[in-house]
Amino acid sequence: MNSLFLRIYLTVVAVLLAFAFLAGVIAQRQLDRERELFDTAQDERVQAMAQLLHSALPPAEASAATQAEALRHWGQKLRVPLALEDAQGRLIAAMPRYERMEERGGTPQAVPLDDGRRLLVMRLRGAARAEAERPLVPGWPRSAAGVHALLVLFGLLFVGVAVGAYPVVRGLTRRLETLKHGVERFGAGDLDHRVALQGRDEVATVAASFNRTADRVAQLLKAHQNLLANASHELRSPLARLKMALALRPDRERDPKLEQEVQRNLGELDALLEELLMSARVEAQQGQALRREPVDLLGLVAEEAARVDVPLDELEGELPDDWMGDERLVRRAIRNLLENARRYGGDSQSVALRRSPGTIDVVVLDRGPGVPEALRERIFEPFFRLPGHAEVAGGVGLGLALVRQIAEAHGGAVRCEPREGGGSRFVLSLPT
Known part of the structure; x- marks a missing residue:
């Protein structure tokens, strides 16, 4: 019961x-x-x-x-x-x-x-x-x-009592159910949702307390997002000045090895800022409708695969001509998966598009060392790195976390699976 x-x-x-x-x-x-x-x-x-x-x-x-x-x-x-x-x-x-x-x-x-x-x-x-x-x-x-x-x-007597007690009990529990649904909606990411106040009893007091708590949490999250976005944006100006200063240095003062190291670090810092800004943008849109437009998924995947020199396998199934989504976000998610495969996937990577019931799957395959089963969920956490993956290998630890954010913003999901024969299989599922 x-x-x-x-x-x-x-x-x-x-x-x-x-x-x-x-x-x-x-x-x-x-x-x-x-x-x-x-x-x-x-x-x-x-x-x-x-x-x-x-x-x-x-x-x-x-x-x-x-x-x-x-x-x-x-x-x-x-x-x-x-x-x-x-x-x-x-x-x-x-x-x-x-x-x-x-x-x-x-x-x-x-x-x-x-x-x-x-x-x-x-x-x-x-x-x-x-x-x-x-x-x-x-x-x-x-x-x-x-x-x-x-x-x-x-x-x-039982029928009479049951009929008489029903409206009283139902009126009480209906408000509790409304409060429960409100908490679930807020927990699911609808930060603007509040519970309607009814009556002046203990249930109404709990509902008012929830609304005050929700207001405070929403304010804190908004402040966090603004701080992250503003800090990332402001850091791009000194980063651009550093790049300009390096480019304007006289040739006689340049140390090729040192300059290569500085350029690599500046590139990673630039990538980190870009992903922080993208993550803040996705978080700010939680609970809101995405800006959707027709997206050519096959063309988009082909472009990103050619960019990192990863072969595109044959298409399995027919893709809809009018798939709707945020092209910029989806492109970023596919790029992060491909760059992750190129960075850690050994000497063999590939990407494929497959039509599944209710979804379109972007499948990225590699022959890297694979991911232990206990860590296949943690790799999608921000700044998490697998043991043995040093910073010198590149990456800032936000790429896969951003992929999950983008997938969930579209109502989809991303998962990591073991690949037969060794390696990993990353599947980005986008709903049709």
Whole structure:
């Protein structure tokens, strides 16, 4: 049971049903107690009426008609159905009302008189009791009918409680779900998303705290991106001046070996600044739509492969003519993969374009030392270098990290796989 709504809902329903059940048990006990008191009072009343009627009725020697007339008179006066039997149990007289209630299953209470006769009193609750003792369903024993009625009542009570509790619990958990979705959207990179505030309870307080935290995090990330972009941009001016100063030096002051080393370091610094600027640009576009335009992927891959002298394998499948993406970013991602293969891929590299279901894959193959399985994800982290790959091999440690950023910005992915026969296989997947 992973749903918070379901847990809260079932808990509320169970508590309400338990309360209703206990209230019913207590009420039933109270009714039984009141019924016992009523029965006792009825018995005392019947005994008092019997004493009154014993002195008021004609003696046993009187004619049956006389006794019947007296019985009807006192029965109507006391408003109680009465009958009278002689000492042998033969019926002397009975009121019409008594006879009707007896036919309906009423049970009379017999009160013996001192002269041997018996006064029969039909209690007013006798018919109701007889109806209660009848089964609710014909042919069922009374106990089974009672259980059936209890189950039906409990089912109706459950439906009523469930329907009544649903809007209350759903209203609470819906706001929690909204807050959860808001946190997930923010964590996925939509830094502008905020949660709507509803109510003034604890859930609204948590939502307000999340919005304040999101504002602060967004401000910090924005400041970080601005600092990175501004610093990278400002460093390009002194870098350009250094290049100019080196170019304007007199020939007699030049040391070819030293100048080659300086030029190499300046080139790496220039590449680092360019990739930092590109990374800052991609980060700034997170949660926003990319500038998309038609891109000729085959032509783009062919150009970059020719630039680093890497052969392009035959195309596998047909490419769409109108693939949309940011050409500059995609070109940079392919260039970084090819330069990485040329730098670390041994003496054999190649690139291929393949059409897969839902994606276009740019596959870069090499015969280098390969990447250990435990490090195939870490190589896409900024500034991470494999053990043994010294800085003299070139590169600044941002190339593959930038490839992943660009792939994810397009809704795609990049992965590193082992190549059969040795080496690595880098796959850049772009969605169609």
